[in-house]
Amino acid sequence: MDPHSAVPIAFGSPTFLRRASEPELIDWFEYFDPKIVIVSGSEPAPSVAHRLSQLVGSGTSVFQAAGPHPLRGHRRIDTVDFVFAPDLTELKSIEELEATALDPGSPTFVLSDRLELDVDKTKLTTSLVGREEYVAALKPDRLEGSYVHISSRLPAGYRREWDELMVIGGGLDAGVNGTDLVSLRCRSDGKVLQRTLSPNRLGLQALDGVGSQRAHMLRNAGFETRAAVANGPVTNLAEIDGLARTTAEQIHQSATAVVGDRVIRKSANPLPGRNPLYIDIETDGLDPRIVWLIGVLDGSPTNGTYHSFLQRDPDEPGGALIDFLDWYQSHGSKRPVVAYNGQNFDFQVLRDQLITHAHSYLNRWQEIDTFDPYQWAITENNAILPGRTNKLKDVSDALGFEGMENNLTGAAVARAYSQWMADQSPASELAWDRFVSYCEGDVRRLASVYRALEDSSRFGSETDERATIEESTTQGALSDW
DSSP, rough: OOSSSSEEEEEEOOOHHHHHHHHHHHHHHHHHOOOEEESSSSSSOOHHHHHHHHHOOOEEEETTTTTSOOOOOEEEEEEEEEEEESSSSHHHTTTHHHHHHHHHHEEEEEEEEOOOEEETTTTTEEEEETHHHHHHHHOOOOOSSSSEEEESOOTTTEEEEETTTTEEEEETTTTTTTOOOOEEEEEEOOEEEEEEOOOSGGGGGGGOOHHHHHHHHHHHHTTTTTHHHHHHHHHHHHSSOOHHHHHHHHHHHHHHHHHHTTTTOEEEOOOOOOOOOEEEEESSSOSOOEEEEEEEESSEEEEEEEEOOEETTOTTTTTTHHHHHHHHHHTTTOOOOOOOTTTTHHHHHHHHHHHOOOOHHHHOOOOOOOOOOOIIIIIIIIIOSSSSSHHHHHHHHHTTOOOOSOOOOOHHHHHHHHHHOOOOOOGGGHHHHHHHHHHHHHHHHHHHHHHHHOOOOBBBOTTSSSOOOOOOOOOOSOOOO
C-alpha cells in the first residue's frame, strides 16, 4: 500500500467542455474521478462553468483561472496542500500562508494560469512567459517550503525546473483536435503522475469500430449510450443505413464487453495453459540500458507466490536477468511465460539485454515458450477485452480486480531508477519496496486478465438469453501497459 496520498486533477479545454455530449462529459469525469477540475487556457467561457457545475458534486473543486469568480487561496484536500492562484495576489500571500496554514515540511502545489511557453522556431529555443512577474510575486528565496507549480497554459507532459521553480504543464488544449485529455495525480511527497485518455475513447467512441461518424449514426438511430447498444439485439444495429452486418456485430460485441465488464471470446483458439508464470519487467526507460527488476507470479491472482529479482546496482546490468533465468531453470522449466504487451516490449527487451549483458543465458531464454495476452486478444482478434482502453489496469479494473494500489506509473518508476543511475548517494536511495510492490501489482493484474480469458466462452448468437446490462463506470488507470 502506498503511504502517500494522491489527489487527481482533470484538465479540459473550453472547446472540449463545450462540444462534448453529456454522456461524453460524464464518461470523462468518471474515468478520471478528479477531486479538482481545471479549465485550461485563458478563455473565460462562462457556459463551461455552468456545464461543470451541473456535472461535478460537492466533493470536487472547479478552478477556472480566467473565469469571473475563480477559486483562490489555500485548500487542503486529502492531506495534500494546494494554493489556487488565478492572479499574482495569491502568489504574494504564500509567505504569510507558511506562517498560518501551510506546513513547510510538506510539498504544496500552486495552481495557476500565469505561466506559458513561447517557442522560437528560428533559434530553436523556449522561454517561460510570465516567469519574471511570477517569481517577483512569489519571492521563493523567502519561502521555507517546497512548491510545485502547475500552469493550465502549459501543454501536458511539460516538466522542467527553471532555477527556483519546478514547473509542470496542465494540459493546454486538452481534448481539442484529438489532443489527449489529461489528469495529474498530485502526491503528498511532491511527485506528479500523469494519466491520459484520448477523447476518441469517450461515449460511444469507446466501442470498437465506432468513430465520430458512426457515433453520430448510432445516436440518430436512438442508441445514446453503450448500454443501449449492448442491451438490444444486433439486428437492430444491422438495420441502420450504412452499417454492415459484420460491423454491427463488432460494435455489439464490444459494447457487451465494455458495459458488462467481461471478456468476449471471438474464436476457439486455445490459450497455452500448462500452469503459466506471469512476469513484468522494470527498466530505466523505453530505450532501456538495464532491466533492473523482474517480477514473477506463480499461481492465482490473489494467492499466487510472488518472486522478485531486483538489481540495485546499475553497474551490474545482467544481475536480475541471470537470477531470474537461474530460478526458472530450477522452478519453472517447461512452463510458458506470460507478459502483457510482451511481444512489443518485455520479451524484446529481455532478449536484447541478454545479448548485451548475459549472452551465455540467451539460449535458455529462447527455449522458453512465451505468450502475450494482449497480442492474442487484440492483434490476433481472438477476444474483446473490457475497459475504456486495452491498458492492463483498465482491463483488470473492469474485470473486478481488487489489488494493490501504489500511486505509481511505469514512467515514474523508470524515471526514478534513471535518476538513481545518475546519483547513487545514500540521500538518493530509492524506496525499493515500493517499486517491488508496484511490479507485484502488475503481475497480479496480468494473472487476473489471463484467468478471465481462460474462463470466457465463445461469444453466443444474438438469440442467446442474457440479462440486461447496466452501464459500468469502474474503469480507471494509472499504469502504462
